[in-house]
Amino acid sequence: MCKRRTVxxxxxxxxxxxxxxxxxxxxxxxxxxxxxxxxxxxxQRKTLADVEVTxxxxxxxxxxxxxxxxxxxxxxxxxTFTATPTNYAITVNGKTSTRNLKSNVDEIxxxxxxxxxxxxxxxxxxxxxxxxxxxxxxxFKNGDRLDIxxxx
Amino acid sequence: MKTARIVLVVxxxxxxxxxxxxxxxxxxxxxxxxxxxxxxxxxxxxxLAAGRARQGQLxxxxxxxxxxxxxxxxxxxxxxxxxxxxxxKTLRYLAPRTxxxxxxxxxxxxxxGKFKDVANASAARLFGPVPPLFSxxxxxxxxxxxxxxxxxxxxxPGWSLKxxxxxxxxxxxxxxLMQCGDLSLEKAEEIMQGAERINGSFAAxxxxxxxxxxVFHTARSTSSAKREINLLSVISxxxxxxxxxxxxxxxxxxxxxxxxxxxxxxxxIGALFAFFPCPHVITxxxxxxxxxxxxxxxxxxxxxxxxxxxxxxxTQSLATSLACFAPLLxxxxxxxxxxxxxxxxxxxxxxxxALAWRPNGGDVGRVSRPARPRARGTRAPTFAIGxxxxxxxxxxxxxxxxxxxxxxxxYSPGKFLAEGEKRLFELNPMGGGKFACIKGKTLQxxxxxxxxxGLRGLSAVIPSLRRQSENVxxxxxxxxxxxxxxxxxxxLKMPQEDTRGFLDVANVEDESLKKVVRSxxxxxxxxxxPCPDEFQSADPRVVVLDPRQAAKKMFxxxxxxxxxxxxxxxxxxxxxxxxxxRKKFLDYMSGVGGxxxxxxxxxxxxxxxxxxxxxxxxxxxxxxxxxxxxFHRSKPAPETRRxxxxxxxxxxxxxxxxxFTEFPVTRGMGVTLAFGLFFAYLYSFDEFFRRRRVTSSPExxxxxxxxxxxxxxxx
Numbered sequence: 001m002c003k004r005r006t007v008x009x010x011x012x013x014x015x016x017x018x019x020x021x022x023x024x025x026x027x028x029x030x031x032x033x034x035x036x037x038x039x040x041x042x043x044q045r046k047t048l049a050d051v052e053v054t055x056x057x058x059x060x061x062x063x064x065x066x067x068x069x070x071x072x073x074x075x076x077x078x079x080t081f082t083a084t085p086t087n088y089a090i091t092v093n094g095k096t097s098t099r100n101l102k103s104n105v106d107e108i109x110x111x112x113x114x115x116x117x118x119x120x121x122x123x124x125x126x127x128x129x130x131x132x133x134x135x136x137x138x139x140f141k142n143g144d145r146l147d148i149x150x151x152x
Numbered sequence: 153m154k155t156a157r158i159v160l161v162v163x164x165x166x167x168x169x170x171x172x173x174x175x176x177x178x179x180x181x182x183x184x185x186x187x188x189x190x191x192x193x194x195x196x197x198x199x200l201a202a203g204r205a206r207q208g209q210l211x212x213x214x215x216x217x218x219x220x221x222x223x224x225x226x227x228x229x230x231x232x233x234x235x236x237x238x239x240x241k242t243l244r245y246l247a248p249r250t251x252x253x254x255x256x257x258x259x260x261x262x263x264x265g266k267f268k269d270v271a272n273a274s275a276a277r278l279f280g281p282v283p284p285l286f287s288x289x290x291x292x293x294x295x296x297x298x299x300x301x302x303x304x305x306x307x308x309p310g311w312s313l314k315x316x317x318x319x320x321x322x323x324x325x326x327x328x329l330m331q332c333g334d335l336s337l338e339k340a341e342e343i344m345q346g347a348e349r350i351n352g353s354f355a356a357x358x359x360x361x362x363x364x365x366x367v368f369h370t371a372r373s374t375s376s377a378k379r380e381i382n383l384l385s386v387i388s389x390x391x392x393x394x395x396x397x398x399x400x401x402x403x404x405x406x407x408x409x410x411x412x413x414x415x416x417x418x419x420x421i422g423a424l425f426a427f428f429p430c431p432h433v434i435t436x437x438x439x440x441x442x443x444x445x446x447x448x449x450x451x452x453x454x455x456x457x458x459x460x461x462x463x464x465x466x467t468q469s470l471a472t473s474l475a476c477f478a479p480l481l482x483x484x485x486x487x488x489x490x491x492x493x494x495x496x497x498x499x500x501x502x503x504x505x506a507l508a509w510r511p512n513g514g515d516v517g518r519v520s521r522p523a524r525p526r527a528r529g530t531r532a533p534t535f536a537i538g539x540x541x542x543x544x545x546x547x548x549x550x551x552x553x554x555x556x557x558x559x560x561x562x563y564s565p566g567k568f569l570a571e572g573e574k575r576l577f578e579l580n581p582m583g584g585g586k587f588a589c590i591k592g593k594t595l596q597x598x599x600x601x602x603x604x605x606g607l608r609g610l611s612a613v614i615p616s617l618r619r620q621s622e623n624v625x626x627x628x629x630x631x632x633x634x635x636x637x638x639x640x641x642x643x644l645k646m647p648q649e650d651t652r653g654f655l656d657v658a659n660v661e662d663e664s665l666k667k668v669v670r671s672x673x674x675x676x677x678x679x680x681x682p683c684p685d686e687f688q689s690a691d692p693r694v695v696v697l698d699p700r701q702a703a704k705k706m707f708x709x710x711x712x713x714x715x716x717x718x719x720x721x722x723x724x725x726x727x728x729x730x731x732x733x734r735k736k737f738l739d740y741m742s743g744v745g746g747x748x749x750x751x752x753x754x755x756x757x758x759x760x761x762x763x764x765x766x767x768x769x770x771x772x773x774x775x776x777x778x779x780x781x782x783f784h785r786s787k788p789a790p791e792t793r794r795x796x797x798x799x800x801x802x803x804x805x806x807x808x809x810x811x812f813t814e815f816p817v818t819r820g821m822g823v824t825l826a827f828g829l830f831f832a833y834l835y836s837f838d839e840f841f842r843r844r845r846v847t848s849s850p851e852x853x854x855x856x857x858x859x860x861x862x863x864x865x866x867x
Contacts, residue, residue: 044279046278046279046283048288048644050288050289051288051645053288053642057279071280071281073276073280076279076641077272077275077641079275079276079279079280081280081281086312086321088282090273090277091276092269092272092273092275093269093272095269120283140283144283146281146283
């Protein structure tokens with residue numbers, strides 16, 4: 001019981017820090033650190049080790065805890081990646097392709113650790129470690145790497 | 153009698169030779185119910201049934217998906233089920249074999265020439281947060297990653313994968329499906345018992361486990377049948393032995409009964425295997441009725457003090473029974489011909505054995521008598537009035553008789569299994585339960601046919617090699633058209649040489665993919681795919697099967713055939729009875745007809761539908777029922793009456809027990825035979841049809857049958 005409470009508090013603190021940079025809705029009467037929604041901008045650098053290429057993209061994001069995570073790339077190619085608890089969709093030029101896939105949209109850092117690549121993930125680091133991550137780094141076993149900077 | 157012994161020895165020798173011949177070749181018995189009748193697609197249906205025979209699913213239902221996954225993991229561990237898809241392992245296996253793998257959606261776009269759309273979607277994926285699942289060195293457009301993502305959905309259409317399990321939700325309820333292939337019946341029963349135990353221990357709403365699929369039904373039916381057979385057989389044997397003892401006041405009839413029944417079955421099985429290399433198991437089930445017929449011969453020959461003393465009624469009984477079953481020999485349905493041959497050969501064996509048996513033992517010719525002779529006087533009219541009213545009441549039920557070809561009339565699962573099937577059916581995205589059976593010469597060809605027919609079964613997971621080659625050509629075009637722009641946008645270069653191979657469905661080594669292949673193609677060549685109700689194909693290699701409709705057709709054909717043959721049997725009986733009894737034949741014939749109508753009426757009152765199996769019981773009923781009339785009238789004496797009574801009670805104890813079984817087919821047969829034998833016995837009484845006035849005076853008793861009747865009452 002005590003352990004669960006500690007984990008819960010830690011999660012709440014994470015979301016509280018997230019709120020520091022984004023639009024945060026706080027549940028009245030609960031711990032002030034519990035953001036239900038967050039949104040902002042991002043810069044993403046995806047390094048593909050086997051071809052030694054780094055792909056950079058920028059855009060906006062929207063997070064609704066347990067409901068939705070929207071990753072809207074604006075440059076270089078406008079597109080939207082949307083993850084819900086039951087599926088995810090990619091929209092390009094108004095055309096959406098959807099896949100049934102269970103996603104964890106409870107924590108932002110976890111979203112980058114989606115099921116397909118989970119076993120290939122070497123590590124997921126977020127800064128600050130508690131709260132909304134301004135920086136998330138995902139390292140893959142094959143040498144690929146994902147660096148994301150998020151601003152509210 | 154000497155001739156009978158010689159003929160019997162020859163028959164036994166022939167039966168033994170036939171059996172030895174078949175044993176050398178390997179004895180085979182057909183157990184598939186679909187093999188009963190050859191219909192248009194019975195071969196394909198049998199393949200479908202054989203492929204699915206050992207397959208089952210566990211459907212977990214609950215309010216929380218995480219909990220369902222935990223329960224699934226516990227079940228997998230406990231029962232060693234290994235049902236979860238290890239997607240990571242599959243991805244590792246796929247990595248060097250992704251050259252021709254393109255998702256169906258992307259393929260459609262490429263075929264439609266929408267190369268720009270595909271390139272944009274690939275770039276969007278690349279710029280998105282999801283990393284590629286395979287190296288971009290050979291696959292800069294991430295087409296293999298797209299294929300792998302779409303494959304997840306195709307592994308279980310309409311379901312999402314969570315921790316390797318297909319899951320879905322309806323309202324506030326979550327469902328998780330565990331596919332169990334190749335389950336043994338013992339394991340299936342063990343799982344069912346475990347599931348029922350777990351369901352009982354969980355709080356309502358936490359999680360429910362439902363067992364679905366053929367293997368669970370077979371396992372439950374088998375265990376239930378075993379339990380019933382053991383219990384009812386013991387009761388039947390005890391009752392038959394007790395009745396025999398009550399008739400003869402001795403156990404000395406037992407050896408003769410055992411030998412006669414044994415010989416009857418040996419000759420019957422020998423004859424069956426001589427003409428049918430792979431007889432149907434239903435023949436043996438139906439053949440159990442031979443016991444009732446053999447008991448008659450033993451009781452009558454023994455109570456008369458030797459078969460020679462009842463040779464005429466015994467022979468008449470055999471002849472009428474043979475005439476009753478003979479038309480079935482000309483049935484166009486093999487199982488019916490088998491039943492006729494089995495019963496006729498067995499009857500001949502029992503008859504010859506009864507003749508050949510040397511009468512001995514203190515009980516021979518000595519049937520125990522009732523302790524207290526009943527008072528006569530008004531008994532006959534009272535009996536006739538009572539019986540008449542009973543018959544009229546029974547016959548009134550005919551207007552309520554229903555004929556059923558519905559599979560549910562032949563099998564109805566218990567509540568637990570029925571609930572599970574109902575839930576799974578509601579969650580099935582395909583709906584109706586139709587299947588397409590694709591028959592290629594090889595699995596690869598079947599896959600190509602499936603793709604050409606536009607079905608999304610195995611080919612949605614593993615495309616054919618031909619399609620993979622086509623995909624390679626389409627991707628080459630994509631590179632030509634969009635390669636430069638894509639490289640400029642993403643920085644990824646187009647590969648000069650592709651080092652990857654193709655994924656061959658015939659040589660899959662990954663366990664999860666192997667399971668998928670086996671579920672679509674249990675026999676390794678044909679593919680069986682669930683298809684939408686409206687699906688049709690002009691290709692003769694694609695057979696659309698509706699198992700429910702096919703079963704209905706099969707049972708209807710069996711019923712119609714049995715019905716027609718029963719009319720012929722009655723006609724054959726009528727001819728034979730005219731030959732034997734001339735003007736009195738109607739007394740015999742009306743008894744059979746009356747018993748048939750009363751039994752049908754009782755089925756109507758009880759709401760038991762008339763099916764092909766209950767209809768087959770009418771043949772037995774006619775054969776046994778006529779025996780009662782023949783023996784009653786051959787020598788109307790108290791001994792005969794008593795022997796007929798005990799013969800009837802023994803048959804009732806044997807067949808009537810079937811009425812207490814759970815399986816609707818055997819239950820229906822038991823009820824039909826019980827009422828059939830009862831009414832046939834009732835109609836066999838002289839008093840029932842007596843046209844002359846029944847009197848108790850000794851003078852009148854000297855005339856005709858009244859005399860016999862008096863004598864029969866022991867006066």
